[in-house]
Amino acid sequence: MQPTPSIENYVRKYVDLNDEELAHFASAFKEVKVKKRQFLIQPNFVARHRYFVLKGAVRAYVVAEDDQDNTIQLAIEEWWISDYNSYMFQQPASMFVMAVEDSTLLQISFEDEQRLKASNYKYETFFRMIAERAAAFMQRRVITSLTMSAEQRYDLLIEKYPEMANRFPQYVIASYLGMTTEFLSRIRKQKLRSKG
Amino acid sequence: MQPTPSIENYVRKYVDLNDEELAHFASAFKEVKVKKRQFLIQPNFVARHRYFVLKGAVRAYVVAEDDQDNTIQLAIEEWWISDYNSYMFQQPASMFVMAVEDSTLLQISFEDEQRLKASNYKYETFFRMIAERAAAFMQRRVITSLTMSAEQRYDLLIEKYPEMANRFPQYVIASYLGMTTEFLSRIRKQKLRSKG
DNA sequence: CAAAAAAGTTGAACCAGTTCAACGTTTTTT
């Protein structure tokens, strides 16, 4: 992940495309640059795009009744992000999607994605594969939230996605893990004490 | 859902198949009958199949350190069930999948599913669509677990999937919702009192 | 670089949900 990723390299990890296909696939995406704190998706508007992060960091969150924000998804280089319930079913979003750093993204519209999938079997396969991975990832997240303590969930994030913990502020990590920023602060303090 | 569903009717909701395709698709599935409390998948074994419920009720759960079981998935007629992290990546399972009622299922093996997807564009599209729906469903579950109280989560289940609440014992529903069976008992008691 | 805004820390009181143990009820098995 050191060099800036490309959608061409990414798609090739899943399906074998020739140069022409690769160019055609890539042409459906449009590069967009966003500043820190800029919104890509807002509640009540339909999410027209999904985004692939080339550079930067983006989060998706919902604001609950009590005004707390709960982070639903994190994305850095080579991750996808959107409000999937809004994007896939083209219904009003419930999430904010916001840049946490100045970021460069590739966006694809719902319609262009449909055309892409209809135009080439391999593209369909690609989107099937990333959907399967997303479902499996989400299922792991459900499992950890049901079975692990706040501290264990934090440890797991650090172990499996150390990069995430560095790129996002602590209150974002805390809300992603389903705890308050104060409690995460206490967990980290305790680790410092016991580890030196 | 009154009459027993069929995989033919189900797949037609997503893609338009002619009679020959329909028969070919259906032939990849094998009907299996299981008795109440029988296991379909167990931890440490690779999940070789995914299952489509024709009749009955099935649950997937993980057993945590403290011996509590946490329900990850519920399935009744026309729902799919498996340990997706095991099935999709063909790695050892972490879940039990167990029949809660005597059930009739259609099973498809990982290899047959791969062959199916490779043999016809429309089958690939079908599996892409159900994977997307699974991802969106799981994301909604993450949202509710992050943003709602135990009582609100129960209310939402009753509202959106009333059938589920009737078909599964209360301790299964409780563990699916991320609370103890005792606490769900108290929630229900309180509702009885206030509603009559 | 000063001021303001955002992010992180700490203590003390609090509470939503858990735990444990005992008991009642329903379902399954023989």
Place this chain on the structure above:
DNA sequence: AAAAAACGTTGAACTGGTTCAACTTTTTTG
């Protein structure tokens, strides 16, 4: 039909994590 097993309920003590408010540190902005 009796016994056993599974499921559900209740009370009382408890705890993992929250809340609130005040404060410190870091980052952003003019």
